[in-house]
Amino acid sequence: MGSGQVTDWQGKHVTVAGLGVSGVPAAKALHGLGAKVTVVNDGDDARAREQAAELEALGVTVRLGDGTAPDSGSAAGLPEGTELIVTAPGWRPDHPLFAAADAAGVPVWGDVELAWRLRKPGAADWLAVTGTNGKTTTVQMLASILEAAGLRTAAVGNIGVSLLDAVLGDEEYDVLAVELSSYQLHWAPSLRAHSAAVLNLAPDHLDWHGSMEAYAKDKGRIYEGNRVACVYNVADKATEDLVREADVEEGCRAVGFTLGTPGTSQLGVVEGLLVDRAFVENRQKNAQELAEVADVKPAAPHNIANALAAAALARAYGVPAAAVREGLRNFTPDAHRIAHVADVDGVAYVDDSKATNTHAAQASLAAYDSVVWIAGGLAKGATFDELVAEAAGRLRGAVLIGRDRALIREALARHAPEVPVVDLGRTDTGAMLQAVQEARRLARPGDTVLLAPACASMDMFANYNKRGDAFAQAVRELGA
Known part of the structure; x- marks a missing residue:
């Protein structure tokens, strides 16, 4: 089970940590390859029982409940005979199961590592994207560009097609646009992309990684072994530092993207055009027009940056x-x-419920001149001083919801x-209608009421989609 390709899975004892969207496909794939699979799962709810029954x-063994609980023949929750653990991304590195694996000399792979090792000979190249924010949009843009070039591709990883389905399925791809989270990269030591991008770095998931340094290091793994281009954000020096630290193949280039005029080996913006000074002949003097800023939807600054990163990876290919x-x-x-829901009485209502951390909310707020901001939820250990200080001049008012709203209020x-603040002391789903009504009261014609919570949604809603839906419904009720 070392660093090489595992070609014979017959009879291998593999423990899959976690069910869910990655654990179930991993268990099925390994079972199909002939491995003896045991799944351990911390939760024991209705969904877990349904997946376990499937x-x-x-013929897969499933242990629901405490994934660390010893049973007969196991040590600290490590099922007897385990030769490899394949973990779902959400399981923290300090989980007792992994400590037991380390003590027993058992390797731990993530679903991405498993997919990478299971690729067929001559398999599609991977163009990989990570970052605190913008990953999904960038990967979808990249897939759209690759398709426009006539290439067989798919957006995979955290979105769309599962990576395991992509590498094991019958469909043949030329190249894959791969979204990778810091969790996935932590458990993917063998991954070697054709080219990769880190879009940005800001504190996030620090409860999982333990420190900003550990989080950045895991993000930086995406550059290891790149063959053609390491794409970084000129405005975010931390991303360039990760490129400098990466061990890449000889000839691999550092390629920056910027919202300003690009330097040599960069993509950027000149007079409303997206231009390339990296993948052109005589790049010291020449630039290639790629698109107009108006071709990017929506043309908010951070989304133009996403488009440039996607373009850089496509051009590298x-x-x-x-x-x-x-x-x-x-x-x-x-x-x-950043979805425009409606205009009501001269005020625009914009749903950016996907802004689940401060970095995403910062980018969203920067796209508008005068904002009534709806924010709050689960802070996940975040602080809000830098976000508020930067956005203060744009705020007409703020309406706060959710469990950790006091952190934003402070x-x-x-x-x-001087900014008027409405603090809604409730966390039921009906709070969103009241939040929108309060925001309408604070707003003036020309303002934008912006749902950019800077927090996760699970204190009030099943996910950020449900939160955004509640916002949109409340806005529709205003205009009724």
Whole structure:
């Protein structure tokens, strides 16, 4: 089970840690390859029991409940005979199961590592994307550009097609656009992408990684062994530092993207055009027009940066400029990402429920001049002083919801004391209608009421989609 490709899984004892969207496909794939699979899962709810029944019908052993609980023949929750653990991304590195694996000399792979090792000979190259924010949009833009170039591709990883399905299925791809989280990268030591991008770095998931340094290090793994290009954000020096630290193949280039005029080996913006000074002949003097800023939807600054990163990866793969333009024009953003819901009495209502951390909210707020901000939820250990200080001049008012709203209220008191704040002391789902009504009261014609919570949603809603849906419904009730 070392660093090489495992070709014979017959009879291998593999423990899969976690059910869910990655654990179930991993268990099925390994079982199909002939491995003896045991799944351990911390939770024991209705969904877990349903998934367990599906796997048990195939002959997979499933242990629901405490994934660390000893049973007969196990040591600290490590099922007897385990030769490999394949973990779902959400399981923290300090989980007792992994400590037991380390003590027993058992390797731990993530679902991405498993997919990488299971690729067929001559398999598609991977163009990989990570970052605190913008990953999904960038990968979808990239897939759209690759499709416009006539390439067989898919957006995979955290979105769309599962990576295991992509590498094991019958469909043949030329190249894959791969979204990777810091969790996935932590458990993917063998991954070697054709080219990769880190879009940005800001504190997030620190409860999982333990420190900003550990989080950045895991993000930086995406550059290891890159063959053609390491794409970084000129405005975020931490991403360039990760490129400098990476051990890449000889000839691999550092390629920056910027919202300003690009330097040599960069992509950027000149007079409303997206231009390439990296993948052109005589790049010291020449630039290639790729698209117009107006081709990017929506043309908010952080989304233009996403488009440039996607273009850089596509160009690294040899995609012509015309396909970049066509791919960006064909791209439609997902719901709940700076989505304009309606205009009511001269006020725009925008749903960016996907802004689940401070970095995403910062980018969202920067796209508008005068904002009534709806924020709050689960802070996940975040602080809000920097966000509020930067946005203070744009805020007409703020309406706060959710469990950790006091952290935002206190930051507003420190850095924007003149901004009127409505603190809704409730966390039921009906709070969103009241929040929108309060925001309408604070807003003036020309303002934007912006749902950019800077927090996770699970204190009030099943997910950020449900939160955004509640916002949109409340806005529709205003205009009724």
